[in-house]
Every structure is written in structure tokens, then in C-alpha cells.
Amino acid sequence: xxxxxxxxxxxxxxxxxxxxxxxxxxxxxxxxxxxxxxxxxxxxxxxxxxxxxxxxxxxxxxxxxxxxxxxxxxxxxxxxxxxxxxxxxxxxxxxxxxxxxxxxxxxxxxxxxxxxxxxxxxxxxxxxxxxxxxxxxxxxxxxxxxxxxxxxxxxxxxxxxxxxxxxxxxxxxxxxxxxxxxxxxxxxxxxxxxxxxxxxxxxxxxxxxxxxxxxxxxxxxxxxxxxxxxxxxxxxxxxxxxxxxxxxxxxxxxxxxxxxxxxxxxxxxxxxxxxxxxxxxxxxxxxxxxxxxxxxxxxxxxxxxxxxxxxxxxxxxxxxxxxxxxxxxxxxxxxxxxxxxxxxxxxxxxxxxxxxxxxxxxxxxxxxxxxxxxxxx
Ligand SMILES: Nc1ncnc2c1ncn2[C@@H]1O[C@H](COP(=O)(O)OP(=O)(O)O)[C@@H](O)[C@H]1O
Ligand SMILES: [Mg+2]
Numbered sequence: 001x002x003x004x005x006x007x008x009x010x011x012x013x014x015x016x017x018x019x020x021x022x023x024x025x026x027x028x029x030x031x032x033x034x035x036x037x038x039x040x041x042x043x044x045x046x047x048x049x050x051x052x053x054x055x056x057x058x059x060x061x062x063x064x065x066x067x068x069x070x071x072x073x074x075x076x077x078x079x080x081x082x083x084x085x086x087x088x089x090x091x092x093x094x095x096x097x098x099x100x101x102x103x104x105x106x107x108x109x110x111x112x113x114x115x116x117x118x119x120x121x122x123x124x125x126x127x128x129x130x131x132x133x134x135x136x137x138x139x140x141x142x143x144x145x146x147x148x149x150x151x152x153x154x155x156x157x158x159x160x161x162x163x164x165x166x167x168x169x170x171x172x173x174x175x176x177x178x179x180x181x182x183x184x185x186x187x188x189x190x191x192x193x194x195x196x197x198x199x200x201x202x203x204x205x206x207x208x209x210x211x212x213x214x215x216x217x218x219x220x221x222x223x224x225x226x227x228x229x230x231x232x233x234x235x236x237x238x239x240x241x242x243x244x245x246x247x248x249x250x251x252x253x254x255x256x257x258x259x260x261x262x263x264x265x266x267x268x269x270x271x272x273x274x275x276x277x278x279x280x281x282x283x284x285x286x287x288x289x290x291x292x293x294x295x296x297x298x299x300x301x302x303x304x305x306x307x308x309x310x311x312x313x314x315x316x317x318x319x320x321x322x323x324x325x326x327x328x329x330x331x332x333x334x335x336x337x338x339x340x341x342x343x344x345x346x347x348x349x350x351x352x353x354x355x356x357x358x359x360x361x362x363x364x365x366x367x368x369x370x371x372x373x374x375x376x377x
Contacts, residue, residue, distance in 0.1 A: 009096040011103065012053045014137040022055070022139040024132065025199055025269075026161035030177050032148035034169040035204035037064035038239055040145035042259070044069070045248025046266035048102035052140040055094065057132070058107035059153050065145040066106035069097040070246025073108035081110040083131045084156070085117050090131050098247055103139075115151050124152060125192055129160035150184055158188045163199035165269075167233075168220060170206045170213040175220070179314035186311065198310070202265060204233040224310065231265040234258060 027036045027043075040056050048054045058065040058080060063073040073079065078093035083105070095104050118124045132142060144157040158164060164185055168174050182198075189196050201224055207213045221228050233239075236258025242249040249259035267273075 009100060009103075011091060011094050011135075012101075012138045019137050020140060021136045022142045023163065024136075024142045024144065024161045025163045025165050026144045026146055026154075026157040027165050027167065028146040028154055028157065028181060029166050029168065030148055030150045030154070030181055031169075031173075035167040035202075035233065036060075036148075037062075037068055037145050038243075039165070039167050039202060039204065039233075039262070039265075040065045040143045041068035041243070041248050042239065042250065042262035043266055043269065044102055044141070044143050045099055045250035046263045047141050047269070048099045049250055050266060050270065051101065052270075053101050053103075053138065054141045054143065055103045055105060055135070055139045057105045057128070057142060057144045057157075059111070059128070059144055059157055060107055060147040061109050061112040062147075063107045063109070064243065066104055066108075067246060068243040069099070069102060069104050069248065071095045071097065071104045071106045073106050076106045076108065079106050079108045079110065080128075081108065081114055084111075084127050085114050085121075087131075090135055094135075098251060102248075111147075111153070115149075115153055118152055118156075125155050125159050128156035132160055150181065155184075155188065158185060158196060159192045161193075162195055163197050165199040166201045167204045168201055169204050170216045170232075172212070174216045175223075175314050179311045182311040182314060198227055199269070201228045202231065202233065203228065205235045206232045207235045223314065227310070229265055229268050231261055231268055233261045233265070236261075 027040050029036055037060065040058075044054045044056045056065050056069060066073050066076070076093070076095060078088050080093065082088035083090050083093055090105065093105055095106055096102075097104055118127065121127070123130070128144075136142075144161060146154045146157050166178065166181065168178065185196060185198070201220065203217055203220060206217065217232065234257050236249075236256060238253045238256035239249050239258035239262075242252040245252050249256060249262065253259055254263075
């Protein structure tokens with residue numbers, strides 16, 4: 001079932017009839033390390049394996065999405081920097097990947113300067129949108145992997161996109177900054193891109209051994225009812241390993257729990273029925289499904305409610321977080337943990353009362369992480 005190609009693939013020709021226009025999805029969260037690049041690579045991988053033509057636009061100077069699909073940024077003849085700053089044709093910079101139908105517009109460290117170089121430029125917020133315009137009919141999906149900031153690059157992504165997908169890591173500070181991101185989305189809706197909608201929130205790095213992960217999920221679903229994908233991405237060794245092989249997990253280890261979680265996310269994004277859904281009663285909080293299996297954006301739904309409401313909900317969440325956090329902190333850790341400190345989610349030897357045997361079943365799609373068995377193939 002998996003298709004990998006040895007020969008370089010040409011960029012797809014525009015679909016004949018009827019002409020289809022890509023769904024452009026910005027994957028954004030100004031926090032680093034929440035799973036944006038992993039989501040771009042793995043969602044992109046599965047969408048391509050479902051026979052859609054997919055372009056990943058790497059908009060982060062760290063180039064993790066580029067390397068994650070096997071494109072070496074140092075060898076790329078042209079990058080998204082040349083496209084944004086030097087108005088190079090986008091086709092010149094698009095690279096094929098090991099997955100048939102999956103392409104990458106790579107980034108490299110030059111992009112770090114673009115944020116400043118673009119400031120005096122004409123229509124600086126529209127440059128990515130304009131660059132992508134000629135290829136919208138050549139792809140079904142364009143996934144934009146945003147940098148961990150709300151600067152001009154992310155603004156370019158939000159202006160070019162029709163939808164924004166927000167990965168949230170299941171940890172203490174899950175929603176930190178998400179209120180600000182949603183406010184920016186609302187600002188862009190009211191100025192430069194009225195059609196921008198929230199595709200949904202995806203919970204990442206879920207560790208089924210911790211009550212914390214379950215609690216974060218319940219809180220996030222409580223505050224963002226109807227906007228959180230059913231698919232929850234587990235903490236998975238395979239997902240973390242795959243980038244060093246330059247492959248989406250869909251190629252590296254398609255049966256692994258992490259890969260399968262992203263497959264289900266791809267099906268949700270496509271609005272395709274999920275064969276493994278247990279019962280409708282278990283899946284009340286799904287985002288609105290797409291109207292059809294073609295790459296049309298989902299129908300208007302609750303996810304299109306004013307973003308202000310969402311931003312407010314996030315702030316309420318952040319306010320309530322203090323008490324919620326305290327109840328899960330170890331007794332000797334009443335101060336916020338340092339960014340690099342260990343978390344219960346990383347503790348290989350959780351206390352018995354911190355290691356519930358079952359993942360939350362309140363919401364349908366959980367995949368146990370594969371950390372404890374050292375792999376899940
Ligand atoms: N579900 C997961 N399980 C285990 N590791 C993950 C998972 N998602 C991401 N990672 C790892 O966490 C780190 C940060 O993820 P990444 O996708 O690069 O985040 P971002 O793009 O938001 O900065 C990377 O090393 C990545 O391999
Ligand atoms: Mg990244």
C-alpha cells in the first residue's frame with residue numbers, strides 16, 4: 001500500500017477538470033517544540049499516501065520539516081527565502097520527497113533574516129500568498145509549517161492560508177500563548193484574510209501514563225468544544241526517530257501508534273469516516289467534517305464562530321490553570337518548572353498512582369505511546 005519512489009517526481013500538472021484549488025493549512029503555535037513540524041510532515045505524508053498532491057511549505061529557518069521529509073536544506077538549489085525575498089519562481093524551489101505526491105518548499109537558515117528584510121518591502125504580509133498563487137491548482141493541500149513566533153513569517157502564513165491548525169502539547173503550559181495566537185488570527189480575519197478559519201486544535205505528545213495528559217485533554221476539550229480533533233497524537237519514539245531517516249512515520253513505521261494517530265488525523269482533515277470509530281456517542285467533539293472526500297475545506301460549522309470567543313476561552317483556561325496545575329505538581333515543585341526540566345510525562349518510572357493503565361476513553365481516538373515498550377511495530 002505504501003508508495004515510495006526512487007525517481008525524482010515532477011511537480012504535478014494542474015488538475016484538468018474540474019479545476020481544484022489547494023486547501024492551504026497553516027500549522028501554527030508560537031511555542032516551540034509542540035509538534036508543528038512533526039504534524040506538517042506526518043499529516044502531509046498520509047495525505048499524499050491517500051493520493052492527494054501535497055506541498056509542505058517550510059517557513060521555519062530551523063528547517064525541521066524540510067529535513068523531516070528528506071530534503072537537505074544545504075543542498076537545495078533554492079528555498080522559500082529566495083521565493084519570499086528575491087521573488088524567485090516558487091516552482092524553482094519545490095523538491096520531491098520519498099513519498100509519491102509529497103513535495104517540499106524547503107527553508108534554510110537564511111530565512112532567519114527574512115523577517116527583517118521583508119519589513120520595508122511592498123505588501124510584506126502578502127508575499128507568500130502571492131508566491132503560492134500560481135501553484136494552487138497543482139496541489140490539493142499546501143501545509144505551511146510556521147516558525148515558533150508570531151512575527152512576519154507567521155503573518156504571511158496566516159494571510160496565505162484558508163485554515164489554521166494549532167498543535168497543542170499535552171503538558172502544564174499547554175495553552176500558553178494560544179490566546180494571543182487566536183487574537184492574531186482574528187486580527188488577520190478582520191484585515192487581510194476574512195476567509196481564514198480554525199481547522200482545529202490537535203493534542204500532541206499525549207502520554208497515557210499520566211493523569212496530567214488526561215486532565216489537559218479534558219480541559220482543552222471543555223474550553224474548545226467542537227474545535228478539537230478527535231485524533232490525539234501519543235508521545236511516540238517512532239515519531240521522534242523518523243526525521244533522522246528523512247521520512248514521515250507513514251513510511252518509516254506505518255503501523256506504529258504515532259503513525260496511525262496521524263493517519264486518523266489525516267482522515268479527519270479529509271472528513272473521511274473513520275473505520276475504527278467505536279460509537280458515535282464516544283465522538284461528540286469532532287471538528288465539523290468536510291462535506292466530501294475531495295480536498296474541499298470543511299463546511300461552515302462551529303469552528304467558524306468568532307475567534308474572539310475562542311481567545312477569551314483560552315484566557316479563562318489560563319486563569320484556571322493555576323489551580324489545575326497545582327493539583328498535579330509534585331509536592332516539592334510548587335514553582336513553575338524550568339523549560340528544560342523533566343516532566344512527569346517524561347518520567348520513565350511514574351509512581352503507581354500516576355500511571356493509569358488505561359488512556360482516557362472519554363474521546364474516541366487514543367493511541368498509547370510506544371515509549372514503554374521501546375517501540376510499537
Ligand atoms: N508525538 C511525539 N512523540 C514523541 N516525540 C515527538 C512527538 N511530536 C514531536 N516530537 C519531537 O519533539 C520535538 C519537537 O517537535 P516539533 O514537531 O519539531 O515541534 P515544533 O515544530 O512545534 O517546534 C522533536 O524532536 C520531535 O521529534
Ligand atoms: Mg518546527
